[in-house]
Amino acid sequence: MGNVFSINCFGTSKKISKDENNNHSRVSGEEEEKKVIIGRKKKESVVVRGGESVLDLSPRSTVGGGGEEIYGEDCATEDQLVTPWTFSVASGYSLLRDPQYNKGLAFTENERDAHYLHGLLPPTVSSQELQEKKLMNSIRQYEFPLQKYVAMMNLQERNERLFYKLLIDNVEELLPIVYTPTVGEACQKYGSIFQRPQGLYISLKEKGEILEVMKNWPHKSIQVIVVTDGERILGLGDLGCQGMGIPVGKLALYTALGGVSPSACLPVTIDVGTNNQKLLNDEFYIGLKQKRATGQEYYDLLHEFMSAVKQNYGEKVLIQFEDFANHNAFELLTKYSTNHLLFNDDIQGTASVVLAGVVAALKLIGGTLPDHTFLFLGAGEAGTGIAELIALEMSKQTKTSIEESRKKIFLLDSKGLIVSSRKNSLQHFKKPWAHEHEPVNTLLEAVKIIKPTVLIGASGVGKTFTKEVIEAITSNNEKPFILALSNPTSQSECTAEEAYQWSEGRAIFASGSPFDPVEYNGKVYYSGQANNAYIFPGFGLGLVISGATRVHDDMLLAASESLAKQVTDENYAKGLTYPPFTDIRKISANIAANVAAKAYELGLATRLPRPRNLVKYAESCMYSPSYPNYR
Ligand SMILES: NC(=O)C1=CN([C@@H]2O[C@H](COP(=O)(O)OP(=O)(O)OC[C@H]3O[C@@H](n4cnc5c(N)ncnc54)[C@H](OP(=O)(O)O)[C@@H]3O)[C@@H](O)[C@H]2O)C=CC1
Numbered sequence: 001m002g003n004v005f006s007i008n009c010f011g012t013s014k015k016i017s018k019d020e021n022n023n024h025s026r027v028s029g030e031e032e033e034k035k036v037i038i039g040r041k042k043k044e045s046v047v048v049r050g051g052e053s054v055l056d057l058s059p060r061s062t063v064g065g066g067g068e069e070i071y072g073e074d075c076a077t078e079d080q081l082v083t084p085w086t087f088s089v090a091s092g093y094s095l096l097r098d099p100q101y102n103k104g105l106a107f108t109e110n111e112r113d114a115h116y117l118h119g120l121l122p123p124t125v126s127s128q129e130l131q132e133k134k135l136m137n138s139i140r141q142y143e144f145p146l147q148k149y150v151a152m153m154n155l156q157e158r159n160e161r162l163f164y165k166l167l168i169d170n171v172e173e174l175l176p177i178v179y180t181p182t183v184g185e186a187c188q189k190y191g192s193i194f195q196r197p198q199g200l201y202i203s204l205k206e207k208g209e210i211l212e213v214m215k216n217w218p219h220k221s222i223q224v225i226v227v228t229d230g231e232r233i234l235g236l237g238d239l240g241c242q243g244m245g246i247p248v249g250k251l252a253l254y255t256a257l258g259g260v261s262p263s264a265c266l267p268v269t270i271d272v273g274t275n276n277q278k279l280l281n282d283e284f285y286i287g288l289k290q291k292r293a294t295g296q297e298y299y300d301l302l303h304e305f306m307s308a309v310k311q312n313y314g315e316k317v318l319i320q321f322e323d324f325a326n327h328n329a330f331e332l333l334t335k336y337s338t339n340h341l342l343f344n345d346d347i348q349g350t351a352s353v354v355l356a357g358v359v360a361a362l363k364l365i366g367g368t369l370p371d372h373t374f375l376f377l378g379a380g381e382a383g384t385g386i387a388e389l390i391a392l393e394m395s396k397q398t399k400t401s402i403e404e405s406r407k408k409i410f411l412l413d414s415k416g417l418i419v420s421s422r423k424n425s426l427q428h429f430k431k432p433w434a435h436e437h438e439p440v441n442t443l444l445e446a447v448k449i450i451k452p453t454v455l456i457g458a459s460g461v462g463k464t465f466t467k468e469v470i471e472a473i474t475s476n477n478e479k480p481f482i483l484a485l486s487n488p489t490s491q492s493e494c495t496a497e498e499a500y501q502w503s504e505g506r507a508i509f510a511s512g513s514p515f516d517p518v519e520y521n522g523k524v525y526y527s528g529q530a531n532n533a534y535i536f537p538g539f540g541l542g543l544v545i546s547g548a549t550r551v552h553d554d555m556l557l558a559a560s561e562s563l564a565k566q567v568t569d570e571n572y573a574k575g576l577t578y579p580p581f582t583d584i585r586k587i588s589a590n591i592a593a594n595v596a597a598k599a600y601e602l603g604l605a606t607r608l609p610r611p612r613n614l615v616k617y618a619e620s621c622m623y624s625p626s627y628p629n630y631r
């Protein structure tokens with residue numbers, strides 16, 4: 001059996017084996033498979049993969065002027081198949097098609113010369129700023145948000161740095177495209193708009209082989225994984241495998257908003273089937289066409305996944321559970337949070353962002369946190385998660401028990417107010433909220449009887465904050481704080497316009513998906529976006545930079561405190577309870593620093609010694625989308 005030798009950057013040589021068919025096997029090893037073009041070397045170009053350079057095996061020209069095609073398909077027959085990846089290609093052509101390194105027209109003359117790019121690009125050399133301007137012009141011309149989403153995803157697949165530059169520089173304009181609300185529509189239509197796969201798909205078919213499947217992912221140094229099983233995608237229900245849009249979108253925010261390097265992010269969708277009949281009937285559906293696996297089969301697959309993550313990426317990779325249905329979400333969180341670095345964004349990230357909004361809102365609505373009475377529509381992951389963190393903070397402030405603090409917080413589910421007479425039939429996460437109270441069937445009745453000062457919608461059902469509901473809360477409060485958290489916009493409990501109109505301009509309002517400013521009675525009202533996107537990127541960065549081993553509730557409080565502190569007088573003057581997303585990288589660095597500080601304080605940080613200035617350290621760790629210069 002012959003061998004090809006490659007030279008690694010430390011000057012030693014390493015074998016690339018050939019299999020029995022004389023095909024070059026993939027470069028193996030645990031190193032990051034990171035390609036850095038290090039320049040022309042005589043007639044071969046050289047690619048460094050994870051500290052190892054591989055002599056170019058790219059095609060030579062053939063008689064007749066045509067290039068020998070890269071993947072050897074020309075020589076494939078039905079009997080003799082070829083393996084597409086057995087040829088390692090390092091040409092200018094492949095550089096242009098590698099989103100991690102591609103710069104498009106921004107490749108300089110020197111780079112074009114060094115990397116065989118002449119002729120493959122038109123003569124103009126553009127700046128990244130000009131590329132950005134051109135792309136923003138083109139994106140703005142699309143009529144529908146979904147078209148913009150597809151354009152952005154294509155850009156991400158073509159030129160990663162330019163994608164992040166656009167997203168960072170135009171965050172308020174593009175966040176609603178790559179994230180809620182448009183990502184919701186994208187997930188619904190994922191099968192039809194599907195072009196190039198993004199993220200890692202792990203289905204029941206991979207049972208017993210998840211570790212092997214994970215090794216197919218090109219990057220080895222993963223720091224953050226966002227994983228969904230697609231069963232509760234925003235407020236849109238079970239979208240099965242098409243939920244992939246969510247981990248992809250969340251991780252784009254980890255990079256753009258939190259500065260975690262894109263190659264350290266891994267989006268995962270676990271496909272155990274779907275109970276969405278419309279998708280099962282859809283010929284373009286991309287997932288397993290079967291009903292959802294449940295019970296032991298489901299938990300075994302999840303367990304194999306969790307074990308494979310630890311085995312492949314180590315103890316310190318952060319796992320974010322996202323958009324699982326609540327009948328699995330709480331159980332998975334309890335089961336794995338003691339032995340993995342993980343959190344559930346819908347339960348915990350949302351809690352942290354809403355607590356921050358409430359604390360900030362005190363400047364506008366008055367009183368202290370324990371002075372307020374909270375009423376939730378929705379007692380699932382978001383509702384009970386938020387309620388629990390508010391109660392925790394209240395009991396810290398009042399030095400009373402959490403049971404005592406819970407008495408100021410009421411939740412309604414689809415069957416009415418959660419009260420003690422329902423206790424036996426309640427899901428376990430609702431039980432702590434079963435107050436001694438007469439049954440109440442509707443939200444309107446509950447608002448009238450309980451007289452909340454803060455109303456929080458986390459039901460996933462749009463239009464449930466009716467005119468009567470908002471009038472009722474306004475009649476009891478000079479300034480009611482109303483949060484319509486459900487996503488996407490179609491599921492929002494009310495619109496900003498409705499909140500301001502029906503409260504006659506008195507409500508302080510925030511929502512999960514963004515609303516434009518509203519003009520009412522000659523005054524412009526601004527509403528904040530109460531979305532966990534404010535928290536998870538900075539929260540995750542804080543965990544990563546401190547080398548945290550576990551997530552602790554006090555870290556969620558630390559993130560929340562930091563976010564609330566960053567609301568400025570200028571924001572308050574506009575009625576905002578969250579700072580604008582335009583400052584999000586600074587906000588994330590501060591959140592990261594507060595979370596990391598808490599990790600050190602709790603003895604849960606392993607990155608030692610502790611950096612003295614954690615904000616500066618967080619900033620210094622953040623990914624920049626500017627193009628590097630290639631030798
Ligand atoms: N803004 C943000 O950052 C976030 C927003 N969300 C949004 O919150 C919503 C809920 O998410 P999540 O908590 O995870 O979902 P869950 O499915 O866990 O919970 C939904 C809850 O709403 C209740 N509900 C449903 N319909 C009604 C109704 N008509 N009246 C009263 N209650 C009702 C359900 O009742 P029952 O238990 O009886 O079925 C359940 O308690 C989603 O739209 C999601 O997009 C979620 C996370 C973050």
Ligand SMILES: CC(=O)C(=O)O
Nearest residue numbers: 234323346487531532
């Ligand atoms: C924002 C979010 O995580 C959700 O709506 O599920």
Ligand SMILES: [Mg+2]
Nearest residue numbers: 322323345346
């Ligand atoms: Mg979510």
